[in-house]
Amino acid sequence: MIRRCSDAGLSEPEFADSSGFKTTIWRAKPPEQIKVQPEFLPRDLKSQVLNLLADGPLSRSELSKQLGHKKASGQLYNVVRDLLDDQMIEYTLPDKPRSPRQKYRLTDKGRTEFANLKSEDAV
Known part of the structure; x- marks a missing residue:
């Protein structure tokens, strides 16, 4: 034994x-417990979403796929909602927020925030 x-x-x-x-x-x-990787933290997800939307409007499912997810996660849903609340992104169809063709695009405030994030990364 x-x-x-x-x-x-x-x-x-x-x-x-x-x-x-x-x-x-x-x-x-x-x-040892698995530590959460920085790329999965909400703040970084926010910057990733802003980065993706800088190239043009995308739907939530398109964002999810470009982030490498199979489907939109609750975390992505929360980040998109927070960005909408902070007026950094807006609906492409503002009168139909639940439309299946709904996409999101950067606002002027979102473009400014994206530029700030980009300049922070350059430092």
Whole structure:
């Protein structure tokens, strides 16, 4: 048993004899938690969306595909909503916000923010 624990990379088991035999086998230490990669943080997703929209209007599903996702995530939905609320992007069909042909484009404020983000990256 000691050899098997050692072979598995575990600490040596403990044996105790007190009113019955007891064996303690230590588990392996859990692997380090996976850290969230910076490219998945909301602020960076915001800049990625602004970057994509700088080339022209895109729908939410087009944004999602260009970001490498299979479908629009809740995080993308929240970022788009925040950008709309901050008036950095706008609907291409403002009278029909739920239209299947709805796309988003940068506003003047969004273009300014994009230029600022771009200049920060250059530094």
